[in-house]
Amino acid sequence: MTPGSKQVRRRSATPTVRKSEPRKSGPKAVMAQQTTKLQRFGQIAAVIGFIVPFVVDIPGLDPVGSRMLAIFLAAIMLWVTEAIPLSATAVLVIMAEVLLVSDQALLPVPDSVPTSATFFASLANPVIILFLGGFMLADGAAKFGVDKAIAAVMLKPFLSSPKMMLMGVMLITAALSMFMSNTATTATMFAVFMPVLAQLPEGKSRVGLALAIPVAANVGGIGTPVGTPPNAIALGALQSAGIHISFIGWMALAIPLMLVVLAISWAWLAFAYMPKDLKIELDLSAKFDRGRNAMIFYVVAGITVLLWMTEPLHGISSNTVGFVPVVLLMVTQAMSGDDLRNLDWPVLWLVAGGIALGIGVGKTGLDAWIIGLINWEAVPVALLMLTLAGVGFLMSNVISHSAAANLLIPLGMGLGASVAATPAEIAVVLALGCSLGMCLPISTPPNAIAYSTGEISTPRMIKTGLVVGVSGTLLLAFVMPLYWGWAGLL
Secondary structure, three states: OOHHHOOOOOOOOOOOOOOOOOOOOOHHHHHHOOOOHHHHHHHHHHHHHHHHHHHOOOOOOOHHHHHHHHHHHHHHHHHHHOOOOHHHHHHHHHHHHHHHHOOOOOOOOOOOOOOHHHHHHHHHOHHHHHHHHHHHHHHHHHHOOHHHHHHHHHHHHHOOOHHHHHHHHHHHHHHHHOOOOHHHHHHHHHHHHHHHHHHOOOOHHHHHHHHHHHHHHHHHHHHOOOOOHHHHHHHHHHHHOOOOOOHHHHHHHHHHHHHHHHHHHHHHHHHHHOOOOOOOOOOOOOOOOOOHHHHHHHHHHHHHHHHHHOHHHHOOOHHHHOOHHHHHHHHOOOOOHHHHHOOOHHHHHHHHHHHHHHHHHHHOOHHHHHHOOOOHHHOOHHHHHHHHHHHHHHHHHHOOHHHHHHHHHHHHHHHHHOOOOOHHHHHHHHHHHHOOOOOOOOOOHHHHHHHHOOOOOHHHHHHHHHHHHHHHHHHHHHOHHHHHHHHOOO
């Protein structure tokens, strides 16, 4: 979301998410593209941040490190203020690194700098391929109505009481969000439940159900590598450092946290919003498409998920498996070039920019310089984890989760050499922490969609976001590292 879209219009119609819209032109488009004061500030601050390292002698940094600092400061300001689209900042980072700190730099550089191909390769990083496959499956699920049909089938066992139905809504939403974008999942679930909300009396029950969907979508996304971009950013940074976490390995790391936070969220929403005597009638008539292309999609999706889940048995990287649905669905013509064009490419470029930034920060010694500004060795591990998770949670409430992860993970991983925690622990904590920010309508697209229904006030969203986010942050800081160590996962 851009700052210009923060004021979401409240409406009662069913929210929809379109992956691709025709480009608009004319006066209306010009007005839509007008920058806010925050964006103008970000643009000016980015320019200043970029120039300062070139004109000020910074102790401890060589010329290449100073140039990387300039790129890093500019990226911070552009991502935090969303002065230009997040994906635009990402590709700008890659180009700036090539022109300033690679073997193709316009200024003198030592022989030890990375090649330009190193930075360009981030656009086709294996993690990008993994996410591409996830996006293909998510797009196909929406195209063939699989998401709505699954939601209808899975909800039937949870109709005994309002609180059980709330649990069913949250479990289904979280399950879908593990393999679909949380934005598409939220839009799908609201499409199913808007008629239900309309039948309920004005009051807490409508608020509770409306809140349950974005909360579960945000929390569910942390469960798999393809669930949310911060996960992919962390995996990309770890792979660049020679550390591999498999698809099933990430699930083992994250799903316990996901389930506990989901349970806490359900308990809070059930206590605060769901009366015992509420009666709800649901239309569960959604059916699975039995056409040729839909049947092909079912088989390909099943094979892909099965291969992801069994990586330790067959040894095929989850990144490689991510290319399977792209190839098979295109070759069989179950999905077309139009479907491929409609994928969320800006998110892929955003992830690529984060990977490239991490490479640049590490290869130029900027990470060591920044980390050396604080005596991290004196910080206890538990406090360090709380700090990392807390910073991720706080930043992701006011800027996009992806941008927060892009900024924090490269720096955090550099701490591994000076603290007791490993780079893998730090990257995972930061990625999961960045997924817990959901206090405001602007924090995540799912929150914005929920807010746009007109059922949720900002104070109620803040209160629920704090309950979920703070509890998740504390678990992430103090409990999960113990579990990971005990299970031998990190």
